[in-house]
Amino acid sequence: MPQAEQFEPRAGRLRSRAGRLLWALPPVALLAVFFLHPLYLVVQQSFRPDTGGTSLRPYADVLASTAFREALWTTVWLAMASTAGCLVLGFVLALVIAFVPFPGAKTVARFVDVFLSFPSFLITLALLFVYGTVGMANGAWTDVTGAAEGPFRFLTTPWGVLLAEVTYFTPFVMRPLLAAFSQLDTAQLEAASSLGARAPRIVRQVILPEALPALAAGGSLVLVLCLNEFGIVLFTGAKGVTTLPMLVYSKAILESDYPGACVIAVVNVLISVGLYGLYRVVSRRAGA
Template identity: 35%
Template sequence: MTASATAITSPSAPPRGRRPLPGFSLSLGLGMAWLGVVVLLPLAALAFKAAGLGAEGWLRAIQDERVQASLKLSFGAALVAAVLALLAGAVVAWVLVRYRFPGRRLLDALVDLPFALPTAVAGIALTAIYSQNGWVGRYLEPAGIKIAYAPAGIVIALVFIGLPFAVRTVQPVLEALGREQEEAAASLGASRLTTLRRVILPELLPALLTGFSLAFARGLGEYGSVIFIAGNLPYKTEIAPLLITIRLEEYDYNGAIAIAALLLAASFVCLLVINAIPQLFRHERRGGNR
């Protein structure tokens, strides 16, 4: 067989047919151009405007009591909701992976519903459920448990939109993990709690941290599903994204830019953490293997 025939029949040789996309350089240039126009350019403009405020402008905008109250509410509610979404998402992912039952595919599809459902629709539905005359609120309000138009309602809305992130980050790891390690631990006499703590959780920890970071970043900037159930009371249930809109309506552009830049910085930190988590655990495992 000649060299040319070997190159044609070799499975490692690239196909010579026309590719549906142009060459690498042109494809990379087009992709980066679209990314720059759609994503990087608006973010760069916000960063440039925020840098132009100066230290005095930043302090004046952030030290406002109303701004501080909204930031505390947004960060606190996003943190609590991310923890709850992580716990619930891990349980849902475990059920979907380890059990077979009627309606499993329907439950798996419902996990992605918050992705497809408009956030305003989700906010209206949650308000209708937990308001004073809602299906659930009519029983909670007489007992002194207020959900709608209270911080608790904001947390519930953020859990609703953050749950899919937790499920979809943990689910593939559980599927790849299998049951061999659990069966080996059980054969060595390990209890269920020991198996969960020493075998399963170390493998799931990177995915759990990633799901938490995604849910937190998503909840931090959530707007549509929160404003209906929050009540939007200044100093009480007013979130930071809503205050940005209010500042723009008041023509306080510097205040809006300062709040938006702070939320953007927090989101970037979450993204950096998400990207650093796999590298960190790979490094630790290599060090442990040595």
């Protein structure tokens, strides 16, 4: 074979690789300018105390503070409790939509997709209209009983934040579950039913094992989102509920402590990236 013909395939591969790299440059450049550079500035500022120079003092001060430890604990328990609530409620609702025949089931399933596009503060505002201090529930109570105030005041407590997060993030669990249920072989359900298995046993022994990967994927995603949720906590106005994103806001905007705010932001990013990596692993194994 002539030497020129041997180099032609290699030259073609090099041109193809160069073309792919050329097409990749614009998005990489945009990512570097609008995301990586600001993130670099945040990390850089976290090592620069107000006294000047470069030091680990901002990390030592923030990590040793009571406010940070309390915010971290509040963030973790709220995220875990919200995730647990979303898993239970999402599984039950997805079961009803997928396996209980009723008019409009497909419409409800489509609405789940639409719900995912709603901003979190919109759901919080809706809950405030219903259960807020001057909301519909308290208004109905005062109209009926003549009392000066209604009894529903839980929205300004951690339970209100928990309710809002479960309400908003449950569809993020339902979506992968509905996709998994749509691929479930109905012959298994019919065989189990014909053998005398009742609905709870069918759910426990047939449906739940098939749903576990989707539950794990949806739960991992919800956990990451809840750890970074800011709008719900802010709009509920819950007293004494300070999460890591709220602490970043407080340090930067209210106290003008930018190194402290950047330290908390870096910690939050590290936790989120770690959990996102876990979510990707779980999603890949679930085939999502």
